[in-house]
Amino acid sequence: MTYAGYIGRECVGEISVANRGLNYGDGLFETMRVHRGALPLWPRHLARLRDGVKRLGIALPDPVFIEARIEETIAGTEAGVLKLLLTRGDGGRGYAPPVDAQPVWTLALHPLPSMPAALRLHLCETRLAIQPALAGIKHCNRLEQVLARAEVERAGCEEGMMRDTEGRPACATSANLLVYRDGRWLTPPVERCGVAGVLRGWLLEQGLAEVADLTANDVECADALALCNAVRGILPVSMLGARAWAAHPAITDLQARLAMAYPMFSNPAVAA
Amino acid sequence: MTYAGYIGRECVGEISVANRGLNYGDGLFETMRVHRGALPLWPRHLARLRDGVKRLGIALPDPVFIEARIEETIAGTEAGVLKLLLTRGDGGRGYAPPVDAQPVWTLALHPLPSMPAALRLHLCETRLAIQPALAGIKHCNRLEQVLARAEVERAGCEEGMMRDTEGRPACATSANLLVYRDGRWLTPPVERCGVAGVLRGWLLEQGLAEVADLTANDVECADALALCNAVRGILPVSMLGARAWAAHPAITDLQARLAMAYPMFSNPAVAA
Numbered sequence: 001m002t003y004a005g006y007i008g009r010e011c012v013g014e015i016s017v018a019n020r021g022l023n024y025g026d027g028l029f030e031t032m033r034v035h036r037g038a039l040p041l042w043p044r045h046l047a048r049l050r051d052g053v054k055r056l057g058i059a060l061p062d063p064v065f066i067e068a069r070i071e072e073t074i075a076g077t078e079a080g081v082l083k084l085l086l087t088r089g090d091g092g093r094g095y096a097p098p099v100d101a102q103p104v105w106t107l108a109l110h111p112l113p114s115m116p117a118a119l120r121l122h123l124c125e126t127r128l129a130i131q132p133a134l135a136g137i138k139h140c141n142r143l144e145q146v147l148a149r150a151e152v153e154r155a156g157c158e159e160g161m162m163r164d165t166e167g168r169p170a171c172a173t174s175a176n177l178l179v180y181r182d183g184r185w186l187t188p189p190v191e192r193c194g195v196a197g198v199l200r201g202w203l204l205e206q207g208l209a210e211v212a213d214l215t216a217n218d219v220e221c222a223d224a225l226a227l228c229n230a231v232r233g234i235l236p237v238s239m240l241g242a243r244a245w246a247a248h249p250a251i252t253d254l255q256a257r258l259a260m261a262y263p264m265f266s267n268p269a270v271a272a
Numbered sequence: 273m274t275y276a277g278y279i280g281r282e283c284v285g286e287i288s289v290a291n292r293g294l295n296y297g298d299g300l301f302e303t304m305r306v307h308r309g310a311l312p313l314w315p316r317h318l319a320r321l322r323d324g325v326k327r328l329g330i331a332l333p334d335p336v337f338i339e340a341r342i343e344e345t346i347a348g349t350e351a352g353v354l355k356l357l358l359t360r361g362d363g364g365r366g367y368a369p370p371v372d373a374q375p376v377w378t379l380a381l382h383p384l385p386s387m388p389a390a391l392r393l394h395l396c397e398t399r400l401a402i403q404p405a406l407a408g409i410k411h412c413n414r415l416e417q418v419l420a421r422a423e424v425e426r427a428g429c430e431e432g433m434m435r436d437t438e439g440r441p442a443c444a445t446s447a448n449l450l451v452y453r454d455g456r457w458l459t460p461p462v463e464r465c466g467v468a469g470v471l472r473g474w475l476l477e478q479g480l481a482e483v484a485d486l487t488a489n490d491v492e493c494a495d496a497l498a499l500c501n502a503v504r505g506i507l508p509v510s511m512l513g514a515r516a517w518a519a520h521p522a523i524t525d526l527q528a529r530l531a532m533a534y535p536m537f538s539n540p541a542v543a544a
Contacts (some may be wrong), residue, residue: 003289005289014286014287015286015287015288015289015291015294016287017275017277017287017357017378017380018380019287019294020418021294021295021297022287022291022293022294022299022357022359022412023293023301023357023412023414024297024412024413024414024415024417024418025293025296025297025412025413025414025415026414026415026418027294029295031365056415056418056419057419057422081365083365085289085294085295087294088418092382093303093353093355093380093382093385094385094421094446095414095417095418095420095421095445095446096421096422096424096425097418097421097422097425099425106289108289108290108365110364110365113365113366126405127403127405129401129402129403129406130401130402130437131399131401131416131437132437133398133399133416133419134401134415134416139415140294140295140296140297140415141296141297141413141414141415142295142296142297142298142367142413143296143297143298143328143406143411143412143413144403144405144406145296145367146292146296146298146328146367146368146369147328147329147405148367149366149367149368149369150329150368150369152368153368153369153371165402165403165404173367174366174367
């Protein structure tokens with residue numbers, strides 16, 4: 001892993017014990033696919049980050065400066081994952097965000113994860129709380145996902161489907177949910193809980209998917225199920241609990257359309 | 273601030289960028305009142321921490337070792353606040369908690385905060401989400417409190433009352449709520465949201481307070497309102513929005529009973 005840390009524009013070697021990300025999860029992050037020394041989805045990640053800092057009241061370091069540091073970090077990298085972590089910065093004891101906090105942010109370059117041809121999903125018992133104040137943004141309060149992901153590991157699955165506390169299917173632990181019914185791709189809203197995935201946003205803009213409140217029955221009766229995120233693209237779901245799905249041309253079609261716009265997502269099963 | 277950090281039993285000087293507390297708020301903490309080189313409420317803090325590690329699946333370092341390090345840290349300190357932060361430890365990218373994670377924990381000694389004679393409360397717009405999986409324990413996913421506390425600061429108040437997403441009064445940003453009605457002290461449950469405060473636990477055990485679902489009207493019509501936490505004891509509330517309360521003998525009585533058991537909480541207005 002390559003790593004670099006900054007306070008504002010200044011390089012820092014370590015994270016302080018007073019960092020508010022460490023103490024309260026008071027920060028945001030973006031996990032981005034690196035392709036041939038570039039981040040093809042960067043403008044979308046930056047837009048979500050801008051939404052996040054606005055809603056949490058965190059200072060955003062100059063994007064031009066961030067972009068220059070990103071460029072240095074990923075230069076020469078054919079494929080990988082870059083994580084940008086932006087914390088509010090250091091603070092004293094207590095929840096009150098210091099008005100003059102200098103954001104502390106880091107860049108870490110990781111190898112590309114493996115891409116299974118299809119995913120088996122565990123139906124997670126851990127629910128997502130309904131919290132409109134935090135829904136949509138990619139903040140660092142992720143204990144729900146941590147607990148759900150621990151369930152997935154215990155179940156020996158590749159991913160998990162999470163429902164909200166009112167029982168509605170919401171998302172996977174680190175991907176958005178795509179449900180194919182009656183010839184249309186549907187994905188749950190992100191105004192109550194969940195993250196406004198970058199790839200989900202692209203699919204909605206392209207008219208390739210629509211937002212819809214989904215029930216457990218909608219998922220159970222789906223013609224096809226897939227997950228999407230900005231690192232792995234679109235991945236078919238082969239199983240959820242006792243329900244199994246065969247390969248479906250609607251998924252291949254969606255993958256092909258994505259690969260036309262973003263070639264890094266072509267042939268995901270081999271990209272690992 | 274005095275600070276010490278550990279991986280298990282090993283001293284560490286800095287926090288890694290891979291720390292899961294930093295990345296996901298994947299940790300727990302306790303904020304404890306130091307009195308004459310000791311932590312009178314330590315057994316209660318440890319009990320809550322044990323509940324937290326059990327529910328989050330975090331390894332608890334040997335309490336005897338922790339206690340020895342605490343003793344060294346607070347030796348000779350007449351009054352102060354000790355914060356114990358326990359993170360799951362370091363991890364790779366992704367939410368899955370590493371099965372062999374070595375917990376990283378820190379101790380930080382702070383001065384005692386000021387103790388106003390009475391608190392003016394802001395009625396926070398930021399709500400607490402209903403999440404039984406995380407309710408009660410003192411985990412590090414605290415963005416709701418951070419946002420609520422920012423509201424409190426903007427309103428120029430000392431604390432804020434938070435309601436859950438269904439409108440029920442729940443707690444203050446960093447204290448439990450005590451509502452005096454018909455000769456009884458009532459405090460909201462902590463099974464849906466909020467933290468099982470150490471002092472709240474003592475009051476319940478002593479039969480000095482009872483758990484009750486409260487409505488906004490119960491608070492509005494209260495004969496007296498107070499907050500309690502393990503650092504500041506019991507503090508009267510003088511104002512919530514447009515509603516004001518005069519000093520009430522029930523609060524003085526509760527403070528006196530607490531001071532009998534824990535002398536460090538006597539005369540809070542002067543303790544600063």
